[in-house]
Amino acid sequence: MRAIRLLAIVFLLATAAISLAADWLAPHDYAEQFRDHAGEPPSPRFPAGTDELGRDRASRLLHACRTSLLLALGTASLAISLAAIIGGVAGFRGGWVDSALSSLMDLMLSLPWLFLLLTVRALLPLNTSPSASISATAALIGLAGWAPAARVIRANVLSVRNSAPLLYARACGLRDYRLLAVHLLPNLKPVLRAQFWIFVPVFLLTEANLGLLGLGILEPMPSLGSMLAELQNYDRIPSAPWMLTPAFLLLGIVTSLHLAMAEAKTWE
């Protein structure tokens, strides 16, 4: 299993490195349409062929991978921060604060998040650049998706709060912020790390879902989700199997994340 985990980590690191270097590695501008070469198979000029509008699929894939990874990591960071603050305060304070924040978590979990995303997205300004649209999408997903982790963190804080070391520290007169910084947070690190890495594939797939609905990252910026939308024309797959590349890449990233985390100590 250790070898598999190592392989998964190498794959993830290689994917991240290659996609971060997309600007240098991509053979063409991801938005440029070579309209006389639309739907072409792989060739030396277009290593992964071209899409229906003649855009170089390899260049788009490199940028899409970068977009989706950055979006997933950014979203996971936002969501875990919110979850840590809200879940931590709820568990640490207890009483009416806990009740109120727990109700908020329940509310967030019961909301149909897709509709929430669609509604909030419709209110955003229209004149946004592709990079702003990535940030907006990440913020929206993060703001809608923190609740499951907050619950886990609250439960952990509750158990740690009543543990012997913390009771002893409290009895010694340690102030709240010292308790949080010195005793609570170090104990929560493994949970936060685990929840973060659970979020990353979830948000990758969330972006893919939004992309399929045409509501993800704005054109012409590619993302794995918007590239997967091309597979709706599945009849072309047997004659153009390279269309599956984004699907396999997404599968590889999500699987590798799970494999890498499954063996991590944080789970033990």
Next chain:
Amino acid sequence: MGIALGLMLAAGLLTANAAAQGELRFCLRTDPKTFDPLLAAEEASETVRYLTGGVLIRFNRKTQGLEPELADSWKLQDGGRRIDFLLRSGIHFSDGTPFDAEDVLATFRRISDPAFASAIADEFRSAGEGIKFSSSGRYGVSITFPQPLAGVEFLFDRLSFSSSRSAQKEKAVLGPFYVTEYKAGQHVLLRRNTYYWKKDRQSARLPYLDSIRLEIQSNRENELLRYRRGELDFIDKLDPELFERLRKDMPTSVVDAGPSLDSEFLWFNQAASAPIEEYKRAWFQSQRFRRAISAAIQRSDMVRLVYRGYGRPAGGPVSPSNHVWANARVQPHGYDLQEARRLLQQDGFRWEGETLRDKQGNAVEFSLITNAGSKTRSQLGALLQQDLKKLGIRVNFTPLEFQSLIERITKSQKYEACLLGFTNMDLDPNGQMNVWMSSSTHHAWNPGQNTPATAWEAEIDGLMKTQATAANPRARKLAFDRVQAIVSEQAPILYLVHPNVLVAVSGSVRNAAPSALAPHLYWNIEHLRLTDDRRTGREH
């Protein structure tokens, strides 16, 4: 293709015999909402109405001419305010009750009631309240409108009559079929109306088919699968991908019926009340700016890449398939980047590096909204982005969830440009009154104007009123030709593509002659028949 279809039709007629035959099957996307022909509005109800309803005048989808149906003859009188019909005698509803003037009057009693909410009734009442109707003898009917209602004959193609005497009411019909069974979510079964009055050239009673099964199926993939298995005879409105897929395997069973009446287009928000920057409003209100944008769009690429060649670059609101109303002089704006640059320069725009700037130095950038989930529009948007990038214009293409889009374009006006399509069922320009009248809330680029904002909009208002009230068809045509010319010249809406009507017709169906006009496949339903092997195959 026209000759081939003509020969098919002739061959079918020559081999006709009196025996009815077989069951035709095709799909409805949804359950019909009503079987009342006066209330039919959406596609499924309209399909049932067309197949079961009898009309006084039929609009021939092939010749685009009007033909007498239940009316032996008709005459427009009093400058188009009155229409007199002489009904055919000896016609019976599907339950055997006779059809005469009383049935027509009963239908008009419903239509003239202002409280009766119905799309077709609204169209008849558009000339004002107070429609008068009377009979003269058993088969003479006169309908008088408060004002001349231009193109009123075409409305009678969509008005089906129910029996005033039959206890079965709307189940007693005058069309070739009647509804015999409806299972919600499954199918509507229509049976041959044995009282149907039409006969073929050999005096055999029509229709040829025994029954029609309308399967309720919203999933296009399932529909395609069932068609391939031979369980369905028709597929209407295939998208280019499905059409190509089917063409590969069953090349003889797909038909490209030519440009539809539908169109894809974009427009800029020119409304004075719209919450957009003044300098952008000034761009959008400039004819030169709009014409420059139009000249920079490669419509042929849109047809080739997005519609796989199954479409026609659009030059105006009327498709070339509409032989009656299309202005042949109005052609799509050609792709001419030099012309686009010249027009922009004339308007004070200049280039700084690769960025276009206006007189005040603002970079030219606008958002373009459309409905999310449409692959076609997503691709059109991407092509527009690249086309306009060549002019130094940045287009922020933003698909929105549909309700939000509608809210922006009809209420809040919080948008700059919009890419949408228009599904047109109506050949007559009367159906477009709400688009072109400047006071209308559907006047896309500047809705609900108290007085027309520009001289050319005032001219369009006048012309649309003329075409809506003139009894003389030539005067109407001249007026609407001018409207099309103004729209092309001023470019308040930039028309992009008329997608083709792509359909599949099983080789077992004889006499099919798909039309670009709706209903594309079954407009001549009474003449359709199935081949012998097909009938026996399905019976087994």
